[in-house]
Amino acid sequence: MNLLWRMSGEKISCFICLTSDGTEKCTTCQVGMCGWHTVVHKGEKGSCYPYKVVVRGTQGRILVATRNIRKGELICAEVPAIVGPYSRSRPQCLQCFKLIQEQHEYFCEGCGFPMCDLVCSQGKYHQEECKVFKEAGKRVKVKNMECLDVQYSAISVLRLLLLLEKEKLSKDNRFNDDNKANYLLRLAGSLMDHNIERKETQPDIWQFEEDCMVDFIHQIVKVCIKIILNNSMLRNAI
Ligand SMILES: [Zn+2]
Ligand SMILES: [Zn+2]
Ligand SMILES: [Zn+2]
Numbered sequence: 001m002n003l004l005w006r007m008s009g010e011k012i013s014c015f016i017c018l019t020s021d022g023t024e025k026c027t028t029c030q031v032g033m034c035g036w037h038t039v040v041h042k043g044e045k046g047s048c049y050p051y052k053v054v055v056r057g058t059q060g061r062i063l064v065a066t067r068n069i070r071k072g073e074l075i076c077a078e079v080p081a082i083v084g085p086y087s088r089s090r091p092q093c094l095q096c097f098k099l100i101q102e103q104h105e106y107f108c109e110g111c112g113f114p115m116c117d118l119v120c121s122q123g124k125y126h127q128e129e130c131k132v133f134k135e136a137g138k139r140v141k142v143k144n145m146e147c148l149d150v151q152y153s154a155i156s157v158l159r160l161l162l163l164l165e166k167e168k169l170s171k172d173n174r175f176n177d178d179n180k181a182n183y184l185l186r187l188a189g190s191l192m193d194h195n196i197e198r199k200e201t202q203p204d205i206w207q208f209e210e211d212c213m214v215d216f217i218h219q220i221v222k223v224c225i226k227i228i229l230n231n232s233m234l235r236n237a238i
């Protein structure tokens with residue numbers, strides 16, 4: 001069947017990333033799927049999710065229904081691309097996110113952030129940024145456990161940048177199992193950042209991000225993520 005569609009010259013776009021490169025039609029509902037996104041077209045019970053992305057005028061990328069949707073029907077389930085602390089956070093474990101209390105005594109050997117214990121400090125979430133801090137030779141000092149600490153503001157952005165960097169490194173290896181699990185990465189380049197509107201309508205938040213995220217990443221860990229910054233991913237990511 002796919003051969004016939006191709007011979008007819010019909011252009012098939014992936015329902016979510018819109019590429020036509022290697023895209024096939026779902027044999028059940030006829031929605032287009034590229035090799036990366038077949039895994040997010042169907043739910044746990046094997047039924048097709050009823051939506052696709054279209055680009056519409058000034059609205060940009062939007063979701064539209066591809067069939068009638070039943071009341072209460074699950075139309076989408078995704079794993080988060082990253083998990084991390086909110087940009088205005090109190091000191092917390094960077095692995096399990098438990099708030100840190102006064103008189104806390106365990107600090108990560110690699111970076112100096114307070115963590116629950118050795119197990120959390122070696123956890124998969126924290127290890128990503130911990131390596132960056134370690135390689136840059138930087139240790140943070142978190143003193144007051146009761147107050148907001150801006151040293152946490154850029155952690156989630158840093159995790160996202162590191163993930164995007166991994167995507168670039170793995171582009172030539174697209175059907176590797178690990179990469180498939182990170183299907184959302186393939187969408188990063190097409191997401192809209194709304195930076196112009198945000199700068200105008202939320203100047204305080206914009207300035208906070210400049211001071212606590214952009215400057216932090218530039219100054220504290222610039223050695224290790226120079227490549228990422230050179231590719232202008234930073235501003236698009238926050
Ligand atoms: Zn796709
Ligand atoms: Zn389908
Ligand atoms: Zn923990």
Ligand SMILES: [Zn+2]
Binds near residue numbers: 108121126
């Ligand atoms: Zn650490």
